[in-house]
């Protein structure tokens with residue numbers, strides 16, 4: 085997607101996101117944060133944090149920084165942090181994931197949920213997320229990736245040209261993620277709804 089399309093699309097999504105796409109995808113999001121609480125180091129960067137649906141679930145000993153390009157989505161996340169008094173959230177910043185404003189090796193953990201099929205230049209975003217991870221750090225992702233066959237694969241291919249309206253690419257190739265230099269896949273499994281989401285953990289080598 086182009087950055088302008090991201091801005092426009094998520095300005096429209098922000099008021100209804102938590103009750104629509106956010107609700108349908110919560111299971112994978114919860115699993116990702118549970119994994120981070122159990123297995124990953126304390127300094128967490130959540131890239132494309134959106135309305136902050138996952139923020140309340142991070143354990144109190146985590147130090148979470150969230151970034152997102154959309155001011156409207158971030159406004160929702162900030163309101164949530166204030167409302168729920170989430171002391172594990174250190175900062176929420178407006179930022180383009182293609183140019184993360186952090187030095188190399190700043191974080192133990194990067195969380196990237198339902199975002200890699202949204203961002204412009206996803207290969208560049210993958211390289212940026214790898215760059216800010218410390219060696220041995222974990223990138224924990226959830227996303228929908230393209231199916232190779234079946235009715236759903238046909239639906240995905242049909243809706244692919246509407247990415248700028250939908251707000252994501254419906255036929256995103258997982259190879260863009262798994263082929264990132266310097267990252268190795270340590271876990272990959274399907275998640276609801278209907279196994280349509282993939283839970284993926286990559287380690288910085």
Ligand SMILES: C[S@@+](CC[C@H](N)C(=O)[O-])C[C@H]1O[C@@H](n2cnc3c(N)ncnc32)[C@H](O)[C@@H]1O
Nearest residue numbers: 094132133134152153154157180181197198203
């Ligand atoms: C489908 S939402 C996912 C939000 C959140 N991660 C979640 O699980 O609910 C995709 C998010 O990606 C953000 N986004 C898209 N392009 C971006 C970019 N270049 N930099 C930062 N955030 C971006 C959008 O603003 C939106 O909040």
